[in-house]
Amino acid sequence: xxxxxxxxxxxxxxxxxxxxxxxxxSDRRPRKIWAEVAPALGPALTEELDGFAVAAAVVAxxxxxxxxxxxxxxxxxxxxxxxxxxxxxxxxxxxxxxxPVIESSRGTxxxxxxxxxxxxxxxxxxxxxxFAVAHNRDRYPREHPASLRDAVVLEGxxxxxxxDSPRARDYWRRTQKATTAFAAAADLHPIFVRTNLRVxxxxxxxxxxxYHAAMLSSVAHLLSRRISSATIAAGLDAANLxxxxxxxxxxPLYSGSALAVFHEGIETPRIGKAGRIAAWPEALASLMVCTxxxxxxxxxxxxxxxxxxxxLAALGPTAARAASFDETDLTPALLRKLSTGLHPWxxxxxxxxxxxxxxxxxxSELASAAEELxxxxxxxxxxxxHRGWKGMLRRLDRRFLGSALxxxxxxxxxxxxx
Amino acid sequence: xxxxxxxxxxxxxxxxxxxxxxxxxxxxxxVEIVYAAEGEAAESLQPDANAFLLAAAFPAMRHGExxxxxxxxxxPRLRDGLEAAAGLVQSWYEEPRTLPGIEPSEGFRAxxxxxxxxxxxxxxxxxxxxxxxRNRSRFDSNHPASIREALHVSGFPYVxxxxxxxxxxxxxxxxxxxxxxxxxxxxxxxxxxxNLLAVESNVAFSGREYFAAAYASMAHLFxxxxxxxxxxxxxxxPAMLTPAGSHPLLDPLFSxxxxxxxxxxxxxxxxxxxxxxxARPELLPRLLVCHEGxxxxxxxxxxxxxxxxxxMTELAAxxxxxxxxxxxxxxxxxxxESAAVAPDLEFFWLPLVExxxxxxxxxxxxxxxRRGVRARAVRRWHADAGWRGVLRRTDRKxxxxxxxxxxxxxxxxxxx
Numbered sequence: 001x002x003x004x005x006x007x008x009x010x011x012x013x014x015x016x017x018x019x020x021x022x023x024x025x026s027d028r029r030p031r032k033i034w035a036e037v038a039p040a041l042g043p044a045l046t047e048e049l050d051g052f053a054v055a056a057a058v059v060a061x062x063x064x065x066x067x068x069x070x071x072x073x074x075x076x077x078x079x080x081x082x083x084x085x086x087x088x089x090x091x092x093x094x095x096x097x098x099x100p101v102i103e104s105s106r107g108t109x110x111x112x113x114x115x116x117x118x119x120x121x122x123x124x125x126x127x128x129x130x131f132a133v134a135h136n137r138d139r140y141p142r143e144h145p146a147s148l149r150d151a152v153v154l155e156g157x158x159x160x161x162x163x164d165s166p167r168a169r170d171y172w173r174r175t176q177k178a179t180t181a182f183a184a185a186a187d188l189h190p191i192f193v194r195t196n197l198r199v200x201x202x203x204x205x206x207x208x209x210x211y212h213a214a215m216l217s218s219v220a221h222l223l224s225r226r227i228s229s230a231t232i233a234a235g236l237d238a239a240n241l242x243x244x245x246x247x248x249x250x251x252p253l254y255s256g257s258a259l260a261v262f263h264e265g266i267e268t269p270r271i272g273k274a275g276r277i278a279a280w281p282e283a284l285a286s287l288m289v290c291t292x293x294x295x296x297x298x299x300x301x302x303x304x305x306x307x308x309x310x311x312l313a314a315l316g317p318t319a320a321r322a323a324s325f326d327e328t329d330l331t332p333a334l335l336r337k338l339s340t341g342l343h344p345w346x347x348x349x350x351x352x353x354x355x356x357x358x359x360x361x362x363x364s365e366l367a368s369a370a371e372e373l374x375x376x377x378x379x380x381x382x383x384x385x386h387r388g389w390k391g392m393l394r395r396l397d398r399r400f401l402g403s404a405l406x407x408x409x410x411x412x413x414x415x416x417x418x
Numbered sequence: 419x420x421x422x423x424x425x426x427x428x429x430x431x432x433x434x435x436x437x438x439x440x441x442x443x444x445x446x447x448x449v450e451i452v453y454a455a456e457g458e459a460a461e462s463l464q465p466d467a468n469a470f471l472l473a474a475a476f477p478a479m480r481h482g483e484x485x486x487x488x489x490x491x492x493x494p495r496l497r498d499g500l501e502a503a504a505g506l507v508q509s510w511y512e513e514p515r516t517l518p519g520i521e522p523s524e525g526f527r528a529x530x531x532x533x534x535x536x537x538x539x540x541x542x543x544x545x546x547x548x549x550x551x552r553n554r555s556r557f558d559s560n561h562p563a564s565i566r567e568a569l570h571v572s573g574f575p576y577v578x579x580x581x582x583x584x585x586x587x588x589x590x591x592x593x594x595x596x597x598x599x600x601x602x603x604x605x606x607x608x609x610x611x612x613n614l615l616a617v618e619s620n621v622a623f624s625g626r627e628y629f630a631a632a633y634a635s636m637a638h639l640f641x642x643x644x645x646x647x648x649x650x651x652x653x654x655x656p657a658m659l660t661p662a663g664s665h666p667l668l669d670p671l672f673s674x675x676x677x678x679x680x681x682x683x684x685x686x687x688x689x690x691x692x693x694x695x696x697a698r699p700e701l702l703p704r705l706l707v708c709h710e711g712x713x714x715x716x717x718x719x720x721x722x723x724x725x726x727x728x729x730m731t732e733l734a735a736x737x738x739x740x741x742x743x744x745x746x747x748x749x750x751x752x753x754x755e756s757a758a759v760a761p762d763l764e765f766f767w768l769p770l771v772e773x774x775x776x777x778x779x780x781x782x783x784x785x786x787x788r789r790g791v792r793a794r795a796v797r798r799w800h801a802d803a804g805w806r807g808v809l810r811r812t813d814r815k816x817x818x819x820x821x822x823x824x825x826x827x828x829x830x831x832x833x834x
Contacts, residue, residue, distance in 0.1 A: 266502045
C-alpha cells in the first residue's frame with residue numbers, strides 16, 4: 001500500500017487534511033482519506049502523514065498488503081510501534097495475515113510535541129469516556145499537564161460521515177448534544193472532527209477487533225500540533241482483557257515522539273464507572289450509550305437495547321431515572337428478550353458484574369434473568385468460536401462436508417417450525 | 419503494613435534514602451528499606467512515598483496485609499495503576515489478589531513533573547543496551563525523548579545467595595559493564611544499591627509479578643529529575659508475550675503524574691537487538707549477559723551457560739567477528755548442542771538457523787537445528803504428548819509412576 005499526496009484543503013466551513021492510499025497487492029481502487037475540523041481549529045492539524053499511516057497500516061494488513069510505504073517521513077517511534085502493532089495483531093488473530101513492512105520514502109524524523117503539554121481525550125458520550133474524564137478530574141488539579149483540556153468528538157466513527165440516513169443523522173445530533181453539554185460541565189474544549197477513515201473497510205468485525213483504536217489514534221496524530229497526549233477510554237477492565245482493537249498493549253504502540261496514546265481505565269469495572277457517573281449529575285444527564293434510532297423523543301437513549309439496559313442496570317434505579325433514557329424500568333421479561341449481539345463474550349462479562357449488583361440491591365428476579373442472559377451469551381460465544389463437542393462437529397462438517405450437515409439441520413428445523 | 423520514617427541522609431558522594439516497613443497482619447519482622455545512590459543524579463534522590471509504596475505494595479498483597487499506610491502523599495494515578503496491576507496478575511495466574519487499602523498520611527495528590535528529561539535503566543545486558551542504542555539513533559539530544567541519563571541497579575533481584583562470592587562477583591561485573599557502556603555512549607550514569615530483598619526475597623515471586631514494580635520504585639526516587647524512565651523488555655511481541663513481573667501491560671501501570679515508566683523493546687526480536695549491538699563492535703567487550711559466577715578470569719561472561727552460548731551464536735548470526743565480546747571461551751558447534759535445553763527459550767534459537775547459513779556458519783546452523791529436535795522432544799515430554807505421553811499418564815494414574823521409576827532404575831542402575 002502507498003500512502004501519499006498529503007494536502008490541506010480549506011473551505012468556509014472546514015479545514016481538511018487529506019491523503020491518498022493506493023493498493024499494491026490487493027485489487028482495490030485508490031481512496032482519498034481525510035479528516036476535517038472547523039476553520040478556527042485549522043492550526044491544530046498536522047502536515048505529516050503519521051496520522052493517516054496508523055489507520056492505513058492496520059487496513060493494509062487486513063487486506064494482505066506486504067508493505068505500507070509512506071511517501072514522506074515518518075516518526076521513528078511511530079514506525080516501530082506500527083510494526084509491533086501489526087505483529088501483535090497477527091499474533092492475536094491470524095498468522096496468515098503477516099505484518100506489513102512499514103517504510104517511509106524519506107526515512108524517519110522525530111516529531112516534537114507542542115511546547116506546552118496539552119492532554120486530550122476521545123469523547124463519545126458513553127460510559128467509558130465520561131468516566132475517563134471524571135477520573136482524570138479526580139486525579140489531577142486543573143493546572144497539571146495531565147489534566148484533560150480537549151475533548152475530541154468524531155463524526156464518522158459509528159456511521160460514515162456521508163451517511164444521510166435518519167438513523168445516522170439522529171445519532172450525530174444526539175452525540176453533539178450530549179458531548180457539548182458534558183464538555184461544558186467538565187470544562188473541556190470540544191473538538192469536532194469529521195473523518196472518512198471508516199470507509200477504508202466497512203466490516204464491523206474488523207472495526208471492533210482490530211481497528212477502532214487505530215482510527216482514534218490516527219485522528220489524535222492529525223491533531224498533534226495542539227495535543228501532546230490522547231486518552232482512549234478502556235472498554236474492558238484488567239481482569240477481563242482479551243485480544244481487541246483497543247487494548248492497553250496495543251493502543252500505546254500507536255504513540256509517536258510528539259504524541260502519547262494512553263489507554264485509561266482498566267482498573268475500574270463497568271459497575272464502578274457507572275457509580276462514578278451516577279454521582280455527577282451533569283455527566284449523568286449527558287450519558288449517551290445508544291446507537292439505535294432515530295429516537296423521536298428528544299432523549300439520548302432508547303432504554304430498550306442491550307447496551308441501554310446494561311447501562312440502566314449498572315446505574316441503578318435512582319440514577320437511571322435522572323439520566324436521559326426513553327424507558328428506565330427494568331423487568332425480567334425485558335432482560336430475557338435481550339440479544340447477545342455480535343460479541344457475546346462482552347455481554348457475558350458485563351452482565352456477570354450486574355448479576356452481583358442486582359443481588360446486592362435485593363432484586364433477585366432481575367438477578368436470575370441476568371444470569372440467564374449470561375448463560376445464553378456463553379452458549380452463543382461457544383457457538384461462535386466452535387467450542388465443545390458441537391463446535392468440533394461443526395468444524396469437521398465445514399472441513400470435510402462443506403457444511404452439508406449444518407444446512408440439512410437448518411432445513412429440517414425450518415420445515416418443522418413451518 | 420505501615421511505611422514510616424521516610425528519610426534522606428548523605429555520606430560524601432553517596433546519598434541514601436530509606437523507610438521502615440512494619441507488617442501488621444502477616445507477623446513478619448519490621449524491615450528497613452534502603453536505597454543508596456552514587457553518580458550523576460544522586461543529589462536528586464528523594465524519599466518519595468510513591469517509590470516506597472511501589473516497593474512494598476506487591477509484597478504486602480502477597481503476605482495478606484490489609485492496608486499500606488504510608489507517610490506522605492501518593493499519586494492517584496499510581497494508586498489506580500496498582501489496582502489494575504493486581505487485577506491483571508489475578509487474571510494471569512488465576513489466583514486471588516487483593517490490593518491492600520492504600521492510606522497515605524497526606525492523601526492522594528498528583529505530583530507535577532519537572533521539565534522533560536528521559537532516562538533508562540542500564541544493566542549491562544543486551545536488552546537495556548539496545549534501548550539506549552535505538553534511542554540514540556532515533557532522537558537528537560535536543561529532543562525531549564532523548565535518553566539523557568542511565569540508572570544501574572545493584573542488589574535486586576538476585577541470582578546467587580546475597581553476600582556470597584558469586585553474588586559479589588556478578589554485582590561487580592554488572593557494575594563494570596554498565597559503567598563501561600555508559601562511558602562509551604557518553605550517558606551519565608547513576609548507580610543505586612538497594613536491599614529490597616529484605617522486603618521480598620522470593621525469586622519466583624519477583625519474576626512472576628514484582629520485578630517491574632521494584633524497578634519502578636527506584637525510578638520514582640528520581641521523579642523530581644526525570645519525567646520518563648525506560649525499562650528494557652525481555653519479551654518479543656511477535657513470538658512471546660507471556661505473563662511476567664515485567665510486561666508491556668504491567669510496567670506502564672507504575673507511572674505517576676510526574677513520571678512515565680516505559681516498557682521498551684518488546685517490538686524487537688532478540689536477534690534484531692543483537693544485530694543493532696553487533697553494529698557497534700566497540701561495545702561488545704563491555705556487554706554482560708551471563709549470570710553465572712564467580713568467574714575466575716577477567717572476562718565478563720562465562721561463555722558456557724545457555725545464555726552465553728546463545729548470545730555468542732546470535733552475534734555470529736549478526737555477523738560479529740569471531741571472538742567478539744568478553745566471553746571466557748570461544749563458540750563451537752559442540753557448545754551449541756550441549757548447552758542446556760529449555761523449551762521455553764527455543765524461540766530465541768530457531769530464528770538463528772537461516773542467518774547463520776547466510777553468514778557461512780552452516781556448522782552452527784546444523785547444531786542449532788539439532789538443539790531444536792531435542793527441544794521438541796523435551797516439550798513433548800513435558801506435555802505428555804504422543805503414545806509415550808499416554809503411557810506416562812496411564813502409569814501415573816494407575817501405578818503412581820512406578821513404571822517410569824522402574825525403567826529409570828533399569829537404564830541407570832540408580833536407586834529411585
